[in-house]
Amino acid sequence: MRIPTILLLACTPATAFAQEAQSEARPGWEVSSGVEYESGDYGTGTDIEIVSVPSRLGMSIGRVQLVAAIPYYRIEGPADVIPGNVLGVPILPQPQPDADNATRKGWGDLELGAAYALPVETVNLSLSGSVKLPTAENGLGTGEIDYTIGAELSKALSDKIIPFASVSYTLPGSPDGIVVQDRYAATGGVATWLGGKAQLYASYRYAENPDAVATSDQRVQTGLNAWVGSGLSLGVYGSAGLSKGAPDQSVGLRIGLALD
Numbered sequence: 001m002r003i004p005t006i007l008l009l010a011c012t013p014a015t016a017f018a019q020e021a022q023s024e025a026r027p028g029w030e031v032s033s034g035v036e037y038e039s040g041d042y043g044t045g046t047d048i049e050i051v052s053v054p055s056r057l058g059m060s061i062g063r064v065q066l067v068a069a070i071p072y073y074r075i076e077g078p079a080d081v082i083p084g085n086v087l088g089v090p091i092l093p094q095p096q097p098d099a100d101n102a103t104r105k106g107w108g109d110l111e112l113g114a115a116y117a118l119p120v121e122t123v124n125l126s127l128s129g130s131v132k133l134p135t136a137e138n139g140l141g142t143g144e145i146d147y148t149i150g151a152e153l154s155k156a157l158s159d160k161i162i163p164f165a166s167v168s169y170t171l172p173g174s175p176d177g178i179v180v181q182d183r184y185a186a187t188g189g190v191a192t193w194l195g196g197k198a199q200l201y202a203s204y205r206y207a208e209n210p211d212a213v214a215t216s217d218q219r220v221q222t223g224l225n226a227w228v229g230s231g232l233s234l235g236v237y238g239s240a241g242l243s244k245g246a247p248d249q250s251v252g253l254r255i256g257l258a259l260d
Helices: 005-009
Strands: 028-040 048-061 064-078 101-107 110-117 124-133 146-154 161-171 183-194 198-207 217-229 232-241 249-258
Touching: 028 232, 183 217, 217 249
Parallel strands: none
Antiparallel strands: 028 048, 028 249, 048 064, 064 101, 064 110, 110 124, 124 146, 146 161, 161 183, 183 198, 198 217, 217 232, 232 249
């Protein structure tokens, strides 16, 4: 079964779906969208709620996979909070627990990504890179370009059990008046097939916070993806924070469609 490209490169916990590269010469296309909700104070004492609608277009050809993704946000919190996007968690330039809250809506930054599955036989191993372009409106981005590189590894131990791991490094731009730092992140977990058309996964994630004064982002994640036929896939996922720098909770729903 061909796993949709979008699951491999998008912002959901994607490393659970690593697979061997496709050998076909013709490209395969996928589109997906959904809705995500997360909330917490991220160690600032200021409640923040973020609802996003991520939209993605992906293409795979041979060992190469390409993705373009852009989210639409609705944020309740301090007027200067910036959603995380590739940085993972929101940035609060000047945390002030007594500051007035505001509700903002608008498009976030455009992210372009690519991955290459290495021709190795013993494991599934891919290298990836992405760039975040400053296309956000209403102050929903830093206004700078961010770069991320990463690697993903998985190996099927049986027909159903698939351990996986990933690491990434993000080099953010330097917006005026905001101090951000380079960000390292790592994820490890296990996935299992349920009946051949559904996959359940659970993982632990650690990431440095882009805000130098905030604690690390540590959370447990789980999700279920199912392929229902005619190229249609459905996914639900969520996380629970284990550190002050992580959201208290997050949930998401994704719908994907393979066009080839």
